[in-house]
């Protein structure tokens with residue numbers, strides 16, 4: 001392919017960084033993962049596996065990991081950000097401070113969440129950190145999001161995602177360079193909608209998991225996903241997203257996948273909470289991998305208050321996680337809310 005870039009740098013050595021990097025290696029000459037965990041980095045380089053995060057999946061020889069940020073960034077043609085949402089700002093600050101970011105390369109975020117402290121989208125957080133670059137540099141920023149469980153991408157099961165970037169990037173080239181035979185990339189100019197939908201669906205996956213832990217059936221799951229989409233659309237529109245995006249891969253697509261999948265950490269975490277396997281705090285400390293919906297429940301509730309948007313499911317998930325509300329009471333309160341028409345007037 002003409003002008004095919006050669007080196008991709010990825011921030012993170014967790015499940016998604018490893019599975020996505022493995023996918024890129026089919027097409028790209030070199031993929032370098034940057035991490036802070038010596039055990040993960042050594043395992044990737046010495047055994048070609050990342051067992052705590054991706055089981056026995058074998059990583060290709062043109063993928064390596066490093067603890068040295070400068071090593072990862074040197075001569076990179078693109079930078080992918082694949083760390084938990086709440087550390088994106090700190091990690092990007094490190095990237096800027098390293099002085100090793102090649103000028104003008106695109107930066108693509110793959111984390112799903114909002115920064116709770118600022119209530120900002122992660123592409124906004126990244127742009128804010130890039131503003132500190134001296135000399136200034138014009139890095140186009142994008143997100144690559146959608147229904148993409150790492151475990152399935154590692155098995156090369158057909159997957160489709162959305163690349164949504166700021167106006168200063170030529171994303172159609174990157175769409176082709178990131179796509180592969182089992183990984184199909186669409187573009188969508190609605191970055192606000194794509195980011196919000198991808199972050200919000202994790203709260204509904206927590207709700208579905210909580211309902212499953214209480215022994216709920218398919219009627220309940222279908223209802224939570226559908227009414228969850230109503231909350232997603234209401235708040236998403238208030239934040240500038242488009243209804244077509246919510247009907248797309250980052251919206252209903254990721255909502256279905258996350259809520260029904262046994263790979264979904266958010267769904268599984270919700271189920272563990274209501275099945276009595278421990279308090280939310282205890283269960284969180286046991287999690288090796290990030291459960292993004294927990295922090296997003298806080299952010300979404302604050303955003304709902306700010307924009308005067310009612311979010312009944314989100315509120316109940318929040319109260320079970322942070323106020324000790326018994327899950328059965330939360331379910332009862334949802335069912336006993338004032339009766340109303342299904343659609344907004």
Ligand SMILES: NC(=O)c1ccc[n+]([C@@H]2O[C@H](COP(=O)([O-])OP(=O)(O)OC[C@H]3O[C@@H](n4cnc5c(N)ncnc54)[C@H](O)[C@@H]3O)[C@@H](O)[C@H]2O)c1
Pocket residue numbers: 012013014015016017035036037040053082083084085087090091110111112113148149150151288289290292
């Ligand atoms: N796992 C998936 O299937 C999947 C798919 C799509 C998107 N995502 C999103 O990607 C993001 C990462 O998810 P994941 O599943 O890879 O998480 P993970 O928990 O498997 O890995 C997180 C990685 O971030 C690193 N990390 C944590 N704190 C850090 C810090 N302060 N500085 C540098 N590195 C740090 C960890 O060492 C680890 O390598 C999340 O926002 C998630 O929602 C995950």
